[in-house]
Amino acid sequence: MSTNLIPADVAMLHVLESWRVKDLFGYPAGSLNSLMNALNYEHQRINFIQVRHEQVGALAASAQAKLTHHIGVAFGSAGPGAVNMLNGLYDAKEDHVPVLAIVGQANSDNLNYDYFQEFPEAPIFSNVACYDRIVMNAQSLPHVVxxxxxxxxxxxxxxxxxxxNDLGFVKIPDRKYSSAPHTIVKPSYPKIFPQIINQFLKMVKQAKHPVFHVGKQIGDSGKLLVKLSQQLQIPIMIDGTAKGLIPGEVTDLGTGNRITSKVANELMDTTDLVISLGSEFALSHRYYDKHPFKFIQVDRRQNCLGYHHPLDLGIWADPTEFIKAVLKTSVHTIHQLYYSSVIKDIQNENQYRHHLAIKKTNPILPTQVYHQINRIANDKTIFSVDIGDNTVNSFRYLKMGTNNQLVFSAHFATMGCSIPGAIAAKLSYPHRQVFSIAGDGAFSMVMQDLVTERKYHLPIINGVTSNNSTSYIKSQQADLSMKYFGVKLTGQDFAMIAKGMGVKAITITQFSQLAHTFDLAKRVTQNGQPILLNIVISDQRALPMKKLHIHKQNGKFIEVCDNQSDLHQFFAKYNGKSLKSLPELLAQVAKQRH
Structure with missing residues (x-):
């Protein structure tokens, strides 16, 4: 055993380093001084990232875990710092990513005396944490971590x-405390037997309107899924976590509700077989209960089979391996009419979006903003998108390839996640372009950490879409037929605020400013500095898909609005005169084939 002694918190950092942790997000505090001392010891091997709010630190750690698939680490002080981290920790829990939270506490000899900032902290984290421990002695500290x-x-x-706090200063033997493996063994799943594939194909053949509903478990197998989709003639619908993973003609269900695309909404109204591939859909209770259909679920998590909908066939398997197994089986195209109609429907909706994107109108529309983002982005850009209308707009208008990444708060849906996500993205992938995209409400919650971007020279393009309104909630209130209340925001000069933090910033109020200002933003970040674009946009609501419904009448599908208005008048109200309904396209394709 080594006779050399080191502070227990230094030994703890050695454990983190062995697990390939590079960044610790947090804010210093008296109850964390032993950790700060250790970070000073280890500053050449592990980075302390000083954020300006513990919520930002925890959200950044969560985002880093989502982007890299390695554990993210954040810390907070005893009492208030611990509580401030909860938002980011719940985000990690709900999106199923590994995060370690290190929480300060009063010195051990002051515990149970109602000492300053001394609280029973373990109960605070009992719901959010899968592992929740207080260190009892210095020797066990690195082991517990x-x-x-x-x-x-x-x-x-x-x-x-x-x-x-005092335990981190105590010196303990300098030896190996880590159990970090040198290699990570990929988890194995049950073998996919031929009879399972045959049962799957039998159900597919019996269906008339099947659809794939795909989540993030698809990973880098998007091209394989497209091949299977074309082979079986089954359209692909993705949830928000799978955006960018699948090339070609797919439609976004997003996280459902107002966020869904027109085509995905139509698919959920017409399908008679949903094939869920690694999807964890938070609004399944609403969307899956629209009408009866058969349900096949393929998932790595055995305990999640049947969790969102009663099963007709549950397959505990890796979705990628399942796709490979089906592709090996000789199958023929089955659903040509439905598939062809859906592809035309997707193309029609994409044309509508493009029409909105290139309009030269004032006030500025969100589609015009996303058109500029798409124009200056590249095939490796990372997009950190906040919660609200930008969630809707990014799912609908952001163009992503299989090498792009999107990070957002998918299930907890906490506002204020875009700046932390962008910070994590740029630290993890310094040579990739990074966008932070937020509305004025969400941006206000964490805008102090623009100075963190400047402090660490993180060249991030920060886009703030400002309309002095909580537009997403305003849309909810409109659907409830209530008077708008509490949704008006007092305006702020975000560009002036950013300049006060030493960040270059520009306010955009006219369509004519968009192109050259986005070009400037690209140049500024290429020169190594962050920039903020305060983009004043219209608060005009995007096409509300949830008002559209399809039902059968005399054996045929009919699409209507829930307010009984004429469907095409409804489309025209949202600049969608060119839009067609799925029933129209089904009839059109059928006529062409006869």
Whole structure:
């Protein structure tokens, strides 16, 4: 055993380093001084990223885990700092990514005396954490942290370690405390037997309007799925976490509700067989209960089979391996009419979006903003998108390839996630272009951390779409037929605020400013500095897909609006005179074939 002694918190950082942790997000505090001392010891091997709010630190750690698939680490002080982290920790829990939270505590000899900022912190984290421990002595500190990391990876969730400040200063033997493996063994899943494939294909053949509903478990197998989709003539619908993973003609269900595309909404109204491939759809209770259909689910998580809808066939398997197994089986195209009609429907909706994007009108429309983002982005750009109308707009208008990445708060849906996500993205992938996209409400919650971008020279394009309104909630209130209340925001000069933090910033109020200002933003970030674009946009609502419904009448599909207005008048109200309904396209394709 080594006779060399080191502070226990330094030994803990050695454990983190062995697990390939590079960044710790947090804010210093008196109850964390032993950790700050250790970070100073190890500053050449691990980075302390000083954020201006613990919520930002926890959200950045969560985003880093989503982007890299490695554990993210954040820390907060005893009491208020611990509580501030909860938002980001719940985001990690709900999106199933591994995050370690290190929480300060009063010195051990002051515990249970109602000492300053001394709280029973373990109960605070009991719901969010899969592993929640307070360190009892210095010798066990690195072991507890090592175990916490293992638990976070095992459960793809949050682990919390609470450390009384004095224990981190105590010197312990300098030896190996980590159990980090040199290689990660890929988990194995049950073998996919031929009879399972045959049962799947039998159900597909019996269906008239099947659809794939795909989530993030598809990983980098998007091209294989497209091949299977074309082979079986089954359209692909993705949830928000799979955006960018599948090339070609796919439609976005997003996270449902107002966020869905027109085509996805139509598919959910007409399908008689949903094939879920690694999808975890938060609004399944609403969308899956629209009408009866058969349900096949392929998922890595055995305990999630049948969780969102009663099963007709549940397959515990890796979706990629399942796709490969089906492709090996000789199958023929089956659903040509439905598939061809849906592809035309997707193309028609894409043409509508393009029409909105190139309009030269004032006030500025969100589609015009996303057109500029798409224009200056590249095939490796990372987009960190906040919650609200930008969630809707990014799912509908953001063009992504299989090498792009999108990070957002998918299930917890916490506002204020875009700047933390962009910080994590740029630290993890310094040579890739990064956007932070937020509305004025969400941006206001974390805008102080623009200075973090400047401090660490993180060249991020920060786009703020400003319309002095919580537009997403305003749309909800409109659907409830209530008077608008509480949705008006007092305007702020975000460009002036950013300049006060030393960040270059420009306000855009006219369509004519968009192109050259986005070009400037690209040049500024290429020169190594962040920039903020305060883009004043219209608060005009995008086409509300949830008002559209399809039902059968005399054996044929009919699409209507829930207010009984003429369908094409409804489309025209949202500049969609060229839009066609899926029933129209089904009839058109059928006529062409006869």
């Amino acid at each position: 090592d175990r916490a990391i293992r638990e976070a990876y095992q459960h793809q969730s949050v682990a919390v370690v609470i450390i009384p």
